[in-house]
Amino acid sequence: MASNMNQSAEAALVIDDVVKRFGRGQEIVTAVDHVSFSVKQGEFVSVIGPSGCGKSTLFNIIGGLLGDYEGAVKIGDERISAPHPAVGMVFQEESTFPWRTVIDNVAFPLELQGVAKSERIDRAHHFIDMVGLASFEKAFPSQLSGGMKQRVSIARTLVSQPKILLMDEPFAALDEQTRLLLGDKITQIQQQLNQTTLLITHNLTEAVQLSDRIVVMTYRPGRVKRIVNIDLPRPRTSDVVGSDAFGHYVAEIWNDLREEASRGMADSESAASRRAAHG
């Protein structure tokens, strides 16, 4: 009992032997296959893998949006099968509300909780500041760039102060420079809030730049191939990208990933040629 309590106090999030299959009969696809790992309190963990390896599926399971799966995702002693208030999600696609200003977007979760207007403006203001959009509070998403919209989504998720921040390729649609700078922002925020974070990504430099640990996934079925500890000093900035240690980690993980990524590519090529032959 005591050891059990100890474990759950340390690990904020436990993913225990999770399996998810889609479809039935001949058409069955195993998207996530016996995946296990955990995220400690205050830790930054990335899950990396080629496109189609089941990352978003895993994200949806942890976020409680896909309740029907095998194994267990646990927060404390609770098995997740519906959205949990301790988890804040940032989605892969752009997800701001185009009919709300930046500040009203960010204050949205507080509005749902019935927080008084002046307080929710204050709190939203704080997080908008944190993501560096203070001068855009009254702007509408249509007036912002892609990177700025993604920062709005991040602020909107942070405002309800989730114990666990869960992000699915939040920077996938952005260019490399914006991505590095936003990475700095994320690192700062994470260090400032001691935020427990699970980041889903297919970007190698991003994963190494930000993480304490990286979970490398295989391509179909999505299994854990390896878990790599990233011993780069904190506090970190994007300067770390130039260091030898950084290059070493990138090379090491790329070694693992290359095989998976090329399997993925061969797969989609053969699918495309099948389609071409049929069409």
Added chain:
Amino acid sequence: MAETFLRRRAPELFGVAALAASVLVFEALIRGGVVNRYIIPPPSDILLAFERVIVEENILTRCRDTAIEMIIAGCAAVLVGVPIGALLYRSSLWRRAMEDWIGALAAAPIVLAFPLFLVLFGRSPKTIIVMGFVHGLAPIILKTVEGLASTRPVLINVGRSLKMTPSQMFWKILFPSALPVIFTGIRLSWTFVLITIVGVEYLINLGGLGQLINELAERYDLPGTYAGICFVVMVSVLFFVALERVEAWLQPGR
């Protein structure tokens, strides 16, 4: 400064210029005898007829009558159509069962059913309003369903991750997201409503602009008839400008 003003206003200026040019072309064609002036009177005669229809035919009160019928029928179509659309969106069975019928209703020339409505509602503005309403209903229902159904799934997932209740989900995500499409439906609907109202006024010889146009046409007062039609156009422009304002006010930033 002057140049940017010109550039910004270019579409409108071009529109006005095109209108003026086509008026001049018609004037020339008619005066030159290419077009029979007993079919289309010269624009200048129509312009002169404006004073007559305003002073002698009380066209402004008739505009008001038509506008009031239009407001009642148009708003009723919105107030009834949007909830029906929302209900259809929620029930896929009803939706699949009804969508084609409603589409058929939108396409049907309802004006021709006026004898039926006359029997039901008598020769009164009620008939005109009800027929306008019925014709204006379908596009709003269809566009409401379409708008709600085209809400981006990721926004719904944001709502789910925040544990929103079904009613919060509707009012705070689905409905605002569907609004632009619903407004497209309203614009379509109000076009139908105005056509039907003026058409039925004409057919049953009762009420505002439609009746006046009927009378003027029977008197072979062609410039007056066309002047009357110009007033119908003005009423319609008025409604669409008002609708645009409401839309801009309801959804800034888009």
